[in-house]
Amino acid sequence: MPAADLLSSQGLRLDGRRANELRRIRCKLGVFTQPDGSAYLEQGNTKVLAAVYGPHQASKSKSSSDGVVVNCQYSMATFSTGERKNRPRGDRKSQEISLHLRQALTAAIKTELYPRSQIDIYVEVLQADGGTFCAGVNAATLALIDAGIPLRAYVCACSASMAWGARPQPLVDVPHVEEAAGGVVLTVASLPNTGSTALLEMSHKLHMDYFKMVFSSAVQGCRDIEVILDRAVRDHLAEGWTEQDTVTV
Amino acid sequence: MWTTKTFLTKTKRGNILKIVREHYLRDDLLCGSSACNSCPHKDDEYVLDLKPVSICALFEYPHYIILDTNVVLHQIDVLEEDALTNVIILQTVLEEVKHQNTSIYQRLLEIVNSKKRKFYCFVNEHHKDTYVERKPGEKQSDRNDRAIRLAASWYAAHLSSNKLEHQFPQIVLITDDQNNRQLAQEDGIVCCTVQDYIENVNGFAGLVDKLSKNVMPESCSKDALYPAHLTPAQIHTGVKNGQYHSGTFHASRDNFLEGTASVHGFEKAILLQGHIGINRAVDGDQVAVEILPEAEWRRPSDIVLEDKADDPGDKLDEEAELLKTVKPVDNKDGEITPTGKVVGIIKRKWRQYCGILMPSKIPGATRHLFTPAEKRIPRVRIETRQSEILASQKILVALDSWPRNSRYPLGHFVRALGQIGDKSAENEVILLEHDVPHARFSEAVLACLPPNDWTIPDEEIKKRVDLRSLCICSVDPPGCTDIDDALHARPLEGTTDDGLETFEVGVHIADVTYFVRPDTALDKEAACRSTTVYLVDRRIDMVPDLLSSNLCSLRGNEERLAFSCVWEIDENANVLSKKFHKSVIKSAAAMTYEEAQITIDTKSRRDEIAQSLRILNKLAKKLKRKRMDNGALSLSSPEISVAEKLAEEFPQCALLRRHPAPPPANFTTFLKAAKQQVAPSPSPSPSPSPSPWGNG
Ligand SMILES: [Zn+2]
Numbered sequence: 001m002p003a004a005d006l007l008s009s010q011g012l013r014l015d016g017r018r019a020n021e022l023r024r025i026r027c028k029l030g031v032f033t034q035p036d037g038s039a040y041l042e043q044g045n046t047k048v049l050a051a052v053y054g055p056h057q058a059s060k061s062k063s064s065s066d067g068v069v070v071n072c073q074y075s076m077a078t079f080s081t082g083e084r085k086n087r088p089r090g091d092r093k094s095q096e097i098s099l100h101l102r103q104a105l106t107a108a109i110k111t112e113l114y115p116r117s118q119i120d121i122y123v124e125v126l127q128a129d130g131g132t133f134c135a136g137v138n139a140a141t142l143a144l145i146d147a148g149i150p151l152r153a154y155v156c157a158c159s160a161s162m163a164w165g166a167r168p169q170p171l172v173d174v175p176h177v178e179e180a181a182g183g184v185v186l187t188v189a190s191l192p193n194t195g196s197t198a199l200l201e202m203s204h205k206l207h208m209d210y211f212k213m214v215f216s217s218a219v220q221g222c223r224d225i226e227v228i229l230d231r232a233v234r235d236h237l238a239e240g241w242t243e244q245d246t247v248t249v
Numbered sequence: 250m251w252t253t254k255t256f257l258t259k260t261k262r263g264n265i266l267k268i269v270r271e272h273y274l275r276d277d278l279l280c281g282s283s284a285c286n287s288c289p290h291k292d293d294e295y296v297l298d299l300k301p302v303s304i305c306a307l308f309e310y311p312h313y314i315i316l317d318t319n320v321v322l323h324q325i326d327v328l329e330e331d332a333l334t335n336v337i338i339l340q341t342v343l344e345e346v347k348h349q350n351t352s353i354y355q356r357l358l359e360i361v362n363s364k365k366r367k368f369y370c371f372v373n374e375h376h377k378d379t380y381v382e383r384k385p386g387e388k389q390s391d392r393n394d395r396a397i398r399l400a401a402s403w404y405a406a407h408l409s410s411n412k413l414e415h416q417f418p419q420i421v422l423i424t425d426d427q428n429n430r431q432l433a434q435e436d437g438i439v440c441c442t443v444q445d446y447i448e449n450v451n452g453f454a455g456l457v458d459k460l461s462k463n464v465m466p467e468s469c470s471k472d473a474l475y476p477a478h479l480t481p482a483q484i485h486t487g488v489k490n491g492q493y494h495s496g497t498f499h500a501s502r503d504n505f506l507e508g509t510a511s512v513h514g515f516e517k518a519i520l521l522q523g524h525i526g527i528n529r530a531v532d533g534d535q536v537a538v539e540i541l542p543e544a545e546w547r548r549p550s551d552i553v554l555e556d557k558a559d560d561p562g563d564k565l566d567e568e569a570e571l572l573k574t575v576k577p578v579d580n581k582d583g584e585i586t587p588t589g590k591v592v593g594i595i596k597r598k599w600r601q602y603c604g605i606l607m608p609s610k611i612p613g614a615t616r617h618l619f620t621p622a623e624k625r626i627p628r629v630r631i632e633t634r635q636s637e638i639l640a641s642q643k644i645l646v647a648l649d650s651w652p653r654n655s656r657y658p659l660g661h662f663v664r665a666l667g668q669i670g671d672k673s674a675e676n677e678v679i680l681l682e683h684d685v686p687h688a689r690f691s692e693a694v695l696a697c698l699p700p701n702d703w704t705i706p707d708e709e710i711k712k713r714v715d716l717r718s719l720c721i722c723s724v725d726p727p728g729c730t731d732i733d734d735a736l737h738a739r740p741l742e743g744t745t746d747d748g749l750e751t752f753e754v755g756v757h758i759a760d761v762t763y764f765v766r767p768d769t770a771l772d773k774e775a776a777c778r779s780t781t782v783y784l785v786d787r788r789i790d791m792v793p794d795l796l797s798s799n800l801c802s803l804r805g806n807e808e809r810l811a812f813s814c815v816w817e818i819d820e821n822a823n824v825l826s827k828k829f830h831k832s833v834i835k836s837a838a839a840m841t842y843e844e845a846q847i848t849i850d851t852k853s854r855r856d857e858i859a860q861s862l863r864i865l866n867k868l869a870k871k872l873k874r875k876r877m878d879n880g881a882l883s884l885s886s887p888e889i890s891v892a893e894k895l896a897e898e899f900p901q902c903a904l905l906r907r908h909p910a911p912p913p914a915n916f917t918t919f920l921k922a923a924k925q926q927v928a929p930s931p932s933p934s935p936s937p938s939p940s941p942w943g944n945g
Binding site for chain 2: 008009012014015016017024044045082129165168175
């Protein structure tokens with residue numbers, strides 16, 4: 001099993017974080033005017049844009065009387081990785097992540113409020129440095145809030161890995177270097193407020209004995225992210241009011 | 250918890266691919282000094298003393314030492330002595346050492362982990378005040394030197410800012426890089442060379458002997474005896490365009506002025522002769538060789554030539570003598586061999602060598618010659634002031650360099666192994682010369698062990714198949730303390746469709762994996778040792794004694810964790826079913842072969858152990874019979890079910906032990922020797938063939 005040196009004897013990771021520290025997260029709501037909602041989010045060097053259209057009338061084929069149909073499209077910019085990508089969207093990996101995004105976000109949206117409607121969510125990765133799915137979920141949550149779509153709770157996603165030193169320790173919010181070290185990466189999307197989990201994905205085999213450790217580390221990461229997202233939403237709203245006031249005056 | 254106190258910079262690296270990495274700088278890193286009252290240390294986080302005692306006459310005040318990378322790389326033998334304490338190892342240095350030499354890195358970690366040495370690792374690369382960014386056009390090594398100087402200045406300022414009443418410790422930077430020293434002095438950092446520091450240390454006799462000798466640059470041609478080696482870049486281009494060839498140098502055991510290099514593309518190894526032809530290559534080194542024109546090809550000399558007993562000083566005068574003995578070229582000679590000369594060293598494969606000191610005849614001299622036990626290794630010149638004591642001992646010496654103006658390579662004394670002829674000293678020599686790791690287990694390894702009074706926790710028993718009620722026993726040679734497997738057999742009810750009796754047979758091997766977790770220090774150490782080595786009077790364990798002869802030894806009447814393979818077998822020894830699982834067992838008896846045989850033979854014994862053994866004995870005979878019928882080594886014989894299971898579950902790493910037939914070249918020397926004895930041509934011994942791995 002590789003990934004032995006992910007945690008130094010001084011307890012620091014390769015980038016200088018401790019095992020339980022998230023990367024720096026910066027985010028902004030309402031970055032575009034065309035979509036109904038949008039957000040930009042940076043998680044370390046992973047940078048994503050999310051845009052939300054809707055709810056609007058669903059196309060005939062997809063329409064459902066039970067609730068809103070959520071459409072997700074995940075794509076990566078050609079310049080987002082070290083080597084240029086030839087196909088920005090539609091490859092298998094992107095399609096898979098699109099489906100995962102849909103699963104995670106549908107869990108948070110109060111779908112029953114909008115029968116026969118649909119919501120389109122676009123997530124574009126501008127720069128990839130590990131955990132693009134997580135950053136995508138977190139950005140999409142903000143974009144949904146910006147669009148004014150009622151949610152059950154914030155849906156946040158976070159990954160976690162393991163450092164196999166003398167004492168195995170979980171590492172939260174995995175950047176590309178740690179992903180590439182070949183250890184296990186567990187991705188969790190959860191609604192921290194309700195305590196429910198919307199999605200779980202694991203990259204490699206992991207012994208049952210360690211699963212709880214990694215899982216709770218990722219869930220704690222989700223909780224920490226929720227605090228940051230919540231603060232961003234409140235800041236944005238406070239800012240929004242004053243701007244609108246100046247416009248009306 | 251997300252700390253907002255961190256802020257972010259990027260390090261850009263890479264040649265073709267641009268890699269951008271995050272680099273967080275922190276303000277919660279500790280300086281490790283007891284003289285500090287500003288960092289939030291916990292009690293066990295103070296490593297450096299409040300008032301470190303100075304042992305160096307140059308600096309007679311309390312001070313901490315900061316080491317430059319070159320000092321760690323070249324003087325690890327000095328550092329391993331219990332002399333220098335209160336040393337700060339910067340992360341910059343740690344990483345440079347790790348990058349350049351893993352074995353020295355491991356040795357450094359060993360020192361750092363030893364509490365009494367008081368070595369503190371300071372994470373300067375992530376500290377907000379000591380991180381330096383590489384300037385445009387600046388070399389990485391220059392940037393690192395700058396980082397080291399900045400950390401030294403920071404420490405000095407940091408310690409002085411604690412307004413303590415007593416004298417606070419100063420910082421001394423030890424570096425052998427003259428340029429770095431000069432720049433440090435300009436910054437007001439106290440610094441000196443390793444040599445100056447160590448030569449002024451009081452109270453540690455013999456420390457000076459361990460100083461690695463300074464390297465004279467290859468470009469310096471003053472008093473040069475040998476031609477200069479080419480630079481790595483020259484070698485690289487030369488090898489690429491076919492001018493030179495890369496190969497491993499093998500010195501001759503009989504003639505110290507002869508050796509060969511096996512080079513790709515040549516059927517015969519290239520013959521290298523004379524001081525100049527060998528040009529300071531040492532057995533095992535990877536060298537670049539230039540092939541001489543065919544007219545100069547020769548046959549290997551068959552003379553025995555030993556180096557002179559006395560130090561002739563720095564001159565090479567045997568050259569002519571050797572060339573005289575070389576036979577004239579005869580093209581019909583089948584033994585004609587391409588010859589060449591070493592033009593450069595690609596990689597030194599130096600290790601530490603055992604041998605004896607040959608004290609200089611001049612009284613009071615400090616320069617002496619060392620003769621390694623391995624004849625392929627040249628004599629080494631070392632400096633020591635303890636030649637009288639060492640003359641009667643086996644000693645260990647490390648090679649440092651081989652400058653052009655020195656007849657012999659330069660080295661330094663590492664440690665004494667004991668009196669010549671003493672059994673333990675000679676044992677030590679054998680172990681060292683064959684590179685058998687036999688040091689005591691490190692603290693890091695021992696920290697992986699369970700406590701001495703460990704017993705199996707209840708929750709572990711719940712996870713496993715409980716076989717404690719089965720009558721399991723082991724059979725080993727007398728005196729065996731590491732019982733790694735045990736067996737059981739019992740008749741089953743019911744018969745096969747053909748009406749044959751059925752038995753359950755189990756093999757239980759000690760479950761070492763419970764104690765040795767992947768990638769722990771213990772796992773790595775065991776992987777490095779890879780086997781237990783038995784000397785006549787001593788055993789060198791692969792894992793610490795607590796495991797090998799206690800917790801992982803399936804002793805009688807003790808509960809042990811095991812991995813079990815249980816077969817259902819009919820009376821003709823056909824396997825009907827098999828299963829594998831972890832288990833808990835309690836061996837009923839740990840027997841010797843003799844005891845087991847007596848138990849089987851004593852007709853009056855009808856107890857479970859005796860019956861179990863008789864079943865096993867009967868089945869074993871049938872299995873052996875079947876194997877013979879199949880041709881002894883057929884891999885389809887039933888006892889390979891473990892190997893099959895392994896290959897199925899771990900296709901990437903399953904191993905079969907294989908003994909390939911030795912290549913005929915291994916016999917040439919032997920055949921040649923045999924021919925001279927006018928013996929009939931011997932046929933190579935029959936070679937063993939593949940056998941399934943493990944006997945359990
Ligand atoms: Zn401090």
